[in-house]
Amino acid sequence: MNYLKELNAFHEWLDTNPLDSGAIVLWYTLMAVNNKTNWKDEFTVANLALQAKTGLSRQQLDRARSNLINSERILYKKSGRVNKAGSYSMVSFDTQDGHRTIHEPDTNRAQSGHAVTTLVKHKHKQNETKEDDKARESNPFQFFEEEGFGTLSATIGEKLGKLIDEFGETRVIAAMKEAVIYGGRNLAYVTRILTNPNSTKPKGASTHGKSGGTPQKSNDDSGVDW
Incomplete structure (x- = not known):
């Protein structure tokens, strides 16, 4: 498969x-x-x-x-x-x-x-x-579990699905990688990176949030490990 x-x-x-x-x-x-x-x-x-x-x-x-x-x-x-x-x-x-x-050759088939x-x-x-490696890099659900974000429960799966719908798989994966680098393995941290990328990373770090416009600061600090 x-x-x-x-x-x-x-x-x-x-x-x-x-x-x-x-x-x-x-x-x-x-x-x-x-x-x-x-x-x-x-x-x-x-x-x-x-x-x-x-x-x-x-x-x-x-x-x-x-x-x-x-x-x-x-x-x-x-x-x-x-x-x-x-x-x-x-x-x-x-x-x-x-x-x-592809099937095994029968006994009468030539060795070549x-x-x-x-x-x-x-x-x-x-x-x-190679395709399995690509699948991990392009599938946030698989990346979530394999990179130690926690158990992919129904509630977490729904929240992650909403992030994918809003930002796309590529940006969500990129934000999750950034969260791993900065030790913030939780969806609250990933969401903060996506919605307000400049607020969670050291000066000069790359951003993976929405393109265009000035990011707006969120007032919701719940669930974020600082």
């Missing part, structure tokens, strides 16, 4: 298929888990683990999962055993994903053919690794 393509496709898909914030956070979380399994067609993850990663209650998790199932974005098999995690499958937006069409197939697989793997 191509991580970058899936993230971009999901973002576009939401324009015409709105989901509640819990379902959106759960989808991103399941994608991250699936990525760590090296894109297994089917993987298991416990409800408690998902609750910890998403910040959703059990009832919210069940509702978010049902929404993703009904929207045909995931497949889910409940385990028949007590205290056994259910299994998930991500429904790809790209059903013609190239690396899935096998070498070519192996080389193609290797190149696909390299491309996927």
Whole structure:
């Protein structure tokens, strides 16, 4: 599965298929888990683990999962055993994903053919690794978790989504990187950088807020670590 393509496709898909914030956070979380399994067609993850990663209650998790199932974005098999995690499958937006069409050569194929197939697989793997790195650099939700901003709960996911809608993914990522540099790993600090970039950084630091105009000073100092 191509991580970058899936993230971009999901973002576009939401324009015409709105989901509640819990379902959106759960989808991103399941994608991250699936990525760590090296894109297994089917993987298991416990409800408690998902609750910890998403910040959703059990009832919210069940509702978010049902929404993703009904929207045909995931497949889910409940385990028949007590205290056994259910299994998930991500429904790809790209059903013609190239690396899935490559198969091992049969025993009668020439050795050179096998070498070519192996080389193609290797190149696909390299491309996927590069694209996964690009996905992290272009996806604020993934960046949020991997850079230690905290648990991507439904509430935080909704706030982050609003920042993306207002400023765009590129500026939000840039502001988050700046927050990491200055030790302000929280959305309040990121928001301050975006809305009033000159107020939170040492003199001469680069800015990543709105372009044009003179930034206005905010009177809301709540939640900012100084």
